[in-house]
Amino acid sequence: MPRLHNLDIDLLRAFVSVAELGSFTRAADALLRRQSTLSLQIKRLEQGLGRRLLERSARRVVLTVEGEALLGQARRMLELNDRLVASLNEPALAGRVRLGTPEDFATTHLPGVLARFGQAHPAVQLEVTCDLTLTLMHRFRAGDFDLVLVKREPERSDRGVLVWREPLVWVAARQLAPVAGGALPLVLSPPPCVYRKRAVDALTRAHRPWRIAYSCASLAGQHAAVRAGLGVTVLPKDMVPPGLVAAERRSGLPDLHDTEIALLARRGLSEPARRLHDHIVHSLEDVGAV
Numbered sequence: 001m002p003r004l005h006n007l008d009i010d011l012l013r014a015f016v017s018v019a020e021l022g023s024f025t026r027a028a029d030a031l032l033r034r035q036s037t038l039s040l041q042i043k044r045l046e047q048g049l050g051r052r053l054l055e056r057s058a059r060r061v062v063l064t065v066e067g068e069a070l071l072g073q074a075r076r077m078l079e080l081n082d083r084l085v086a087s088l089n090e091p092a093l094a095g096r097v098r099l100g101t102p103e104d105f106a107t108t109h110l111p112g113v114l115a116r117f118g119q120a121h122p123a124v125q126l127e128v129t130c131d132l133t134l135t136l137m138h139r140f141r142a143g144d145f146d147l148v149l150v151k152r153e154p155e156r157s158d159r160g161v162l163v164w165r166e167p168l169v170w171v172a173a174r175q176l177a178p179v180a181g182g183a184l185p186l187v188l189s190p191p192p193c194v195y196r197k198r199a200v201d202a203l204t205r206a207h208r209p210w211r212i213a214y215s216c217a218s219l220a221g222q223h224a225a226v227r228a229g230l231g232v233t234v235l236p237k238d239m240v241p242p243g244l245v246a247a248e249r250r251s252g253l254p255d256l257h258d259t260e261i262a263l264l265a266r267r268g269l270s271e272p273a274r275r276l277h278d279h280i281v282h283s284l285e286d287v288g289a290v
Helices: 010-020 024-031 035-049 064-090 110-120 133-141 194-205 219-227 272-287
Strands: 054-056 061-063 093-102 124-130 147-152 159-172 184-188 211-215 233-236 260-266
Touching: 010 024, 010 035, 010 054, 010 064, 010 260, 024 035, 024 110, 035 093, 054 124, 061 064, 064 159, 064 219, 064 272, 093 133, 093 272, 110 272, 133 272, 147 194, 159 211, 159 272, 184 194, 184 219, 184 233, 194 211, 194 233, 211 219, 219 233
Parallel strands: 093 124, 093 147, 184 211
Antiparallel strands: 054 061, 147 260, 159 233, 159 260
């Protein structure tokens, strides 16, 4: 097959869908195509570029080095194509989009992303709800949201499109001295909470005694309790607020590894919801989150 001189948008869309969803089956469902058709499109793209872009394993599809390099550029080409087509053929975007998100993410990285979307589409009504991840997931399954951002464990990579990744850290009012014996006082959200589970599991594996000193679903309440010296909490590294500090490795506390934020979308998205989905993915990619 001769090398491509002009990229086919449909082939790029097929590639991006498989890469983001990690599965030919899920991508075919999302694009309303047969799996065989999707496989043929990926094959045509790989042959035309002369590059292997995807590798199939027993459980999922993974990107090759060449596929990783192409993914970001392909997303930007699709976004430009979709914006151009929309501006020429569609009326002003209007409607309602219901978005669920964890509170800490909503108060740090999300406001600018949503503000830019609102400026571009003033007729779209955004309804944003903040809650714990497991509560958000329950309400998402019940049909309360069009889109939901959720915290996930790295091994749950089949859940949504990864949009953010960063290390979790222990956080206190001031730099912790090396921790000796005694139960570590914790300031955490009540269950269900991904960060609470991560903290408790890490301490239990390290045989480090702990106790819940302050349990509060409000992020502001947790921060206030930590500032008052009631205990330590767990936060993503870039979400540590002024007045609080991340504990150093020599503090004696176990490693918490990375946290991930994934974006989930219900089936049959409206056009405004689909646009917001793509906007969130591309906006967070642009700031180097993933």
